[in-house]
Amino acid sequence: MSDTLVLNLALEEGPSTRREHTKKGGRWTDRLKSKRIEKRKVRTQTKTNSADERPSKRPRQHTDRPSVTSHSLPQAHPKPRQSTQIISSLFSSNPKVEQKSTGSVPHAPSKPSNAPLTDSSSFTGLGLNTLIATHLTTKMNILKPTSIQCASLSTLLSQGASSRDAFIQAQTGSGKTLSYLLPILHDLLPLSTNSYIDRSIGTLAIIISPTRELAKQISDVLDVLLKLRLRPLDAAPDDEENNETRLTRWLVSGLLTGGATRAHEKARLRKGIPILVATPGRLLDHLQKTSSFGVSKCRWLVLDEADRLMELGFADTIKGILACLEGSRKLALQAVEGGQSTxxxxxxxxxxxRTILCSATMREDVQVLAGDALRNPIIIKTTEVDLPGPATDATKGAAADPKFTPPSQLLQKYIVVPLKLRLVALIALLRSLLSQSGGRGSFKIIVFLTCTDSVDFHWRLLGGTTLENDGNRESGSDQAAPGEDDSIEVHSPLLPDTSIFRLHGSLPPATRHSSLRAFSSSPKAPEVGRAASVLLCTSVAARGLDLPRVRAVVQYDLPTEGGATEYVHRVGRTARAGRGGQAWTIVAPSEEPWVEWVQARMASGTTEGGTAHSLEAVAVEQIMQAGFGGKGKEYEDRATEVQMAFERWCLQGKENVEMARKAFASHLRAYATHPSDEKHIFHIRHLHLGHLAKSFALREAPGTISGHGGKSQGAAGGKRQARRLRRRSGDKGGDDEGKGEGGLDVERRMNMAVRNQGRLVKKGGAMVSSGLWEFQVASGDALERLVNKT
Structure with a gap:
């Protein structure tokens, strides 16, 4: 009896075996259903009891995606209940990189190829005006001309070649600006002896620049030149001979780059600007709409960086400017001959x-422009001056020698970096370069990125990130809060004693000029303030800018257009005028064939010092060790801490995440715009989107690659977007500001449609073509009818 009681108690403590929810009666289908439910419950309870008796499994070892330890997460934020993100390690699942060199072999010294001449050449000996030559040596500290200046002055100042145009082709950083400014000033300065010459004479020289920054730089150099002394230093005040030939200070310069009020620009043009520096669009606008803009006596026209002008699509604008200048001169000349001039x-x-065309390369579109703008030109090169006959022979002679190389004293190196490590490798490289200064004066570094969104993101990221886990929300709030586009400078604890600036075409003109001026100016002493400067920029700073004391150029993103030419222009921002410099390029493992590709397109052979124009490989581990320090593999832990600090900043607010996603999307769209001859190297199918997202401080690839935010669609959505970009990757479109594919084609078609409508006239009750060009001012019979009407 007792056994039976015990058995009953045991049964009550265990799983219940009584039949519950059983039906008595009813349809037979209900009874069968209740039996199946009862059997299912019994099987579930049996499996649960057997699982409790089974020993627990050991946790699986995740080698590719290890979990993050607690000390790397911020302590101020509670642990989420269920996190769907997997924080991957920086140093796992990376492609194996075969190291060709460790970078320990020192670069052989080379003789500078763009330094001033060391022979007996002088500005006075070349025939330059004595007052200008004295100003160069005493006020501007320029004692000797460079090779391109020597060739240009000896040709343009000679009387026999006064009726011929010129094509100047020179290496970057060789002083090309003075090679055309000095002849212009030499020609216009003696006009002061005429009594009727003053500012009301109009514009006598026009210099066209492709970008606002380059135009501002040319204008600054011109302003310094125009401050020259108008009397010899040894002239006495009572010297009658010198008083009779005393020059008047009527030569002033002006700048037309847009961004300013047109009324203010028209008022300055009405007073008279003898030497004008302008961008093409703004110049054509005033030529067509400002009646007080007098260009009929223009004696000099300079097209600086002609290859960049063609790349930016200014071909039709240049044709319009040339037509306006010719039409204005013909009208004034006919008025003078007819006695109607006042x-x-x-x-x-x-x-x-005289028209001067300056270009570092002689591409096909530049040759077409030279054929349209130049008449019987003289080709002026660094080492020789060719004097061909017709213009066609001149362009063929320049095209036969297409070599375009960086300065020979420039140290060129590259690093093959996995996509995951791009961001921390950039920080390590900047830290190692800044450590080379040793507190001795200023140290300036330029970092080139692909698109404007990427520049803004990295600028905000460096300015807002700290290494502390707590207090991140307050970091950087006083210097660069999201939306404050008027800020020009930020500082980062990762780069101590360094000011960080940005520059791209979407910034307001005032901010662009302020950033460029602050970066170019001499920094404060180390004990007073910042001793180094870093400029994050797009290709807008790759052409013509002469930024002083730039010690290194880092190409974080390879150029999407221009190929080897754009690469040489970028690295040409350093090692200028005979000084030394370093050029570093960060290359993804799939982009490593680009190194041999770009070397083959640069001039092969060696320089006088015996150094070939080649890029030297440096291991990414060596850069990490130099940038983060530590013993052995300790740099991996420090790099992980830096990466986690970036990711914490990205997760602080919705604005930071959206900025990172937008930069990631813009980078992918820009990557898809590489030309067809580079698709075997640069193709989106070669990129691991998850690893690439890690370099934008994102823990997973965004599902939507639109750059406008929105909810993530997961990995499947990201793959679909990647496939779309791959299909479009063969199309041409987009620009360095991050526009989508095909956008420029749509705008171009719309412009052509509007232009075609503007050419139509009504004849005989129907709209027919007028046969006139949209930029045509006056020619032939139309010009004569216009003169007769006036």
Whole structure:
């Protein structure tokens, strides 16, 4: 009896075996259903009891995606209940990189190829005006001309070649700006002896630049030149001979780059600007709409960086400017010959306008522009001056020698970096370069990125990240809060004693000029303030800018257009005028064939010092060790801490995440715009989107690659977007500001449609073509009818 009681108690403590929810009666289908439910419950309870008796499994070892330890997470934020993100390790699942060199072999010294001449050449000996030569040596500290300046002055100042145009082709950083400014000033300065010459004479020289930054730089150099002394230093005040030939200070310079009020620009043009520096669009606008803009006596026209002008699509604008200048001169000349001119007599109309075209390369579109703009040109090179006959022979002679190389004293190196490590490798490289200064004066570094969104993101990221786990929300709030686009400078604890600036085409003009001026200016002493400067920029800073004391150039993103030419222009921001410099390029493992590709397109052979134009490989581990320090593999832990600090900043707010996603999307769209001859190297199918997202401080690839935010669609959505980009990767479109594919084609088609409508006229009740060009001012019979009407 007792056994039976015990058995009953045991049964009550264990799983219940009584039949519950059983039906008595009813349809037979209900009874069968209740039996199946009862059997299912019994099987589930049996499996649970057997699982409790089974020993627990050991946790699986995740080698590719290890979990993050607690000390790397911020202590101020509680642990989420269920996190769907997997924080991958930086140093796992990376492609194996075969190291070709460790970078320990020192670079052989080379003789500078763009330094001033060391022979007996001088500005005075080349025939330059004594007042200008004295100003160069005493006020600007320029004692000797460079090779391109020597060739340009000896040709442009000679009387025999006064009626011929010129094509100047020179190496970057060789002083090309002075090679055309000095002849212009030499020609216009003696006009001061005429009594009727003053600012009201109009514009006598026009210099066209592709970008606002380059135009501002040319204008600054011109302003310094125009401050020259107008009397010899040894002239006495009572010297009658010198008083009779005393020059008047009527030569002033002006700048037209847009961004300013047109009314203010028109008022300055009405007063008269003898030497004008302008961008193409703004210049054509005033030529067509400002009646007080007098260019009929223009004697000099300079097209600086002609290859960049063609790349930016200014071909039709340049044609319009040339047509306006020719039409204005013809109208004024016919008015003078007909006795209808109200101008002061005495101007020598027999002197024709000289056009100078400056370009580092002689591509096909530049040759077409040279054929349209130049007449019987002289080709001026660094080492020789060719004097061909017709213009076609000149362009063929330049095209036969397409070599375009960086300065020979420039140290060129590259690093093959896995996509995961791009961001921390950039920080390590900047830290190692800044450590080379040793507190001795200023140290400036330029970092080139692909698109404007990437520049803004990295600028905000460096300015807002700290290494502390707590207090991140307050870091950087006083220097660069999201949305404050008027800020020009941020500082980062990762780069101590360093000011960080940004520059791209979407910034307001005032911010662009302020950033460039602050970066170019001499920094404060180390004990007072910042001793180094870093400029994050797009390709807008790759052409023509002469930024002083730039010690290194880092190409974080390879150029999407221009190929080897754009690479040489970028690295040419350092090692200028005979000084030394370093050029570093960060290359992904799939992009390593680009190194041999770009070397083959640069001039092969060696320089006088015996150094070939080649890029030297440096291991990423060596850069990490130099940038983060530590013993052995300790740099991996420090790099992980830096990466986690970036990711914590990205997770602080919705604005930071959206900025990172937008930069990631813009980078992918820009990557898809590489030309077809580079698709075997740069293709989206070669990129691991998850690893690439890690370099933008994201823990997973965004599902939508639109750059406008929105909810993530997961990995499947990201793959679909990647496939779309791959299909579009063969199309041409987009620009360095991150526009989508095909956008420029749509705008171009719309512009052509509008232009075609503007060419139509009504004849006989129907709209027919007028046969006139949209930029045509006056020619032939139309010009004569216009003159007769006036």
């Amino acid at each position: 101008e002061v007599r005495g101007w020598d109309w027999s002197v024709r306008r």
